[in-house]
Amino acid sequence: xxxxxxxxxxxxxxxxxxFRALLSNRNDELYGxxxxxxxxxxxxxxxxxxYIRGLIEFTNYCRNDCLYCGIRKSNxxxxxxxxxxxxxxxxxRTGYDLGFRTFVLQGGEDGYYxxxxxxxxxxxIKEEFPDCAVTLSIGERSYEEYKAFYDAGADRYLLRHETAxxxxxxxxxxxxxxxxxxxxxxxxxxxxxxxxxCGFMVGSPFQTVDHxxxxxxxIKELEPHMVGIGPFIPHHATPFAGMEAGTLELTLYLLAVxxxxxxxxxLPATTALGTIDPQGRELGILAGANVVMPNLSPTSVRQKYMxxxxxxxxxxxxxxxxxxxxxxxxxxxxxxxxxxxDHRAYTTSTA
Ligand code: SAH
Numbered sequence: 177x178x179x180x181x182x183x184x185x186x187x188x189x190x191x192x193x194x195f196r197a198l199l200s201n202r203n204d205e206l207y208g209x210x211x212x213x214x215x216x217x218x219x220x221x222x223x224x225x226x227y228i229r230g231l232i233e234f235t236n237y238c239r240n241d242c243l244y245c246g247i248r249k250s251n252x253x254x255x256x257x258x259x260x261x262x263x264x265x266x267x268x269r270t271g272y273d274l275g276f277r278t279f280v281l282q283g284g285e286d287g288y289y290x291x292x293x294x295x296x297x298x299x300x301i302k303e304e305f306p307d308c309a310v311t312l313s314i315g316e317r318s319y320e321e322y323k324a325f326y327d328a329g330a331d332r333y334l335l336r337h338e339t340a341x342x343x344x345x346x347x348x349x350x351x352x353x354x355x356x357x358x359x360x361x362x363x364x365x366x367x368x369x370x371x372x373x374c375g376f377m378v379g380s381p382f383q384t385v386d387h388x389x390x391x392x393x394x395i396k397e398l399e400p401h402m403v404g405i406g407p408f409i410p411h412h413a414t415p416f417a418g419m420e421a422g423t424l425e426l427t428l429y430l431l432a433v434x435x436x437x438x439x440x441x442x443l444p445a446t447t448a449l450g451t452i453d454p455q456g457r458e459l460g461i462l463a464g465a466n467v468v469m470p471n472l473s474p475t476s477v478r479q480k481y482m483x484x485x486x487x488x489x490x491x492x493x494x495x496x497x498x499x500x501x502x503x504x505x506x507x508x509x510x511x512x513x514x515x516x517x518d519h520r521a522y523t524t525s526t527a
Contacts, residue, residue, distance in 0.1 A: 238284025379422020
């Protein structure tokens with residue numbers, strides 16, 4: 177197995193059967209070797225810098241009905257909210273003072289935010305904070321809409337593919353959604369010029385090792401600038417309420433594999449990872465992750481953006497989160513970078 181890790185380290189590639197073997201034969205010793213290599217790759221490309229992104233969860237209205245998600249349309253117990261443009265800008269001001277140079281606007285697929293409204297929000301953020309990157313995470317839209325967001329100044333787009341297996345995708349999503357459209361969106365976003373992030377949940381219901389191999393092969397094919405993975409965590413008011421959560425062990429293992437596959441990728445240690453284990457995010461960084469995305473949403477709405485149960489930091493002010501994270505990151509020998517933290521391929525062109 178160590179030879180496979182060496183091969184991945186040196187070439188960034190493995191054959192499907194080799195990925196399958198690497199995933200099926202996990203043990204502590206192997207993880208020790210894998211994560212050591214992954215840290216080496218992270219340090220070689222990004223030093224000990226960890227990039228922070230201020231997450232602004234600006235709407236929990238959603239027209240979609242993803243079976244795993246707590247803000248799915250059918251969850252009538254969710255209290256819905258929307259932030260106004262001025263509330264969003266206020267979050268950015270707080271964030272800027274705390275050293276954030278990337279703002280991530282994330283939300284459900286909410287038709288209220290028309291292309292006109294979204295582009296107006298993007299423009300105001302870029303006007304007031306020209307040195308900051310704007311990332312969108314608002315789901316599937318048309319090519320024309322993506323293009324309009326890009327032309328308005330948005331820099332990056334996160335759209336997890338969720339699973340690269342058709343049949344698995346169909347078990348996690350309602351009929352009107354398709355993996356084909358998800359992939360089409362990702363390729364369009366990339367073509368338009370966004371720094372793009374895909375990703376999936378670790379341990380999502382019905383997920384097999386073969387599905388994960390497909391995920392890895394798709395990630396390699398897309399070559400995204402960012403990859404978001406975190407454990408699936410059940411939400412009590414969804415059809416998957418009784419399902420098991422993904423594990424820390426497998427999530428860390430996959431973070432390390434992805435770091436070796438795409439050495440320069442921007443790889444977050446997610447809030448979901450911090451939710452299943454108190455040290456999850458630190459361990460994620462030690463597995464090769466180099467991004468954290470603390471919450472900048474107003475505390476009044478934090479409890480309402482519940483994608484899964486027991487989400488951490490829902491009661492904390494942005495400043496508390498920032499300082500807590502700084503301590504955590506420094507405790508493992510890294511430091512928070514006050515910069516946009518672009519993918520390396522973009523650093524020179526946008527500086
Ligand atoms: N609506 C947007 C983004 C919001 S959801 C979109 O569709 O892209 C952001 C991510 O949270 C999703 O891509 C999904 O992978 C993750 N997520 C949703 N429900 C979750 C759960 N129960 N456990 C863990 N992650 C979840």
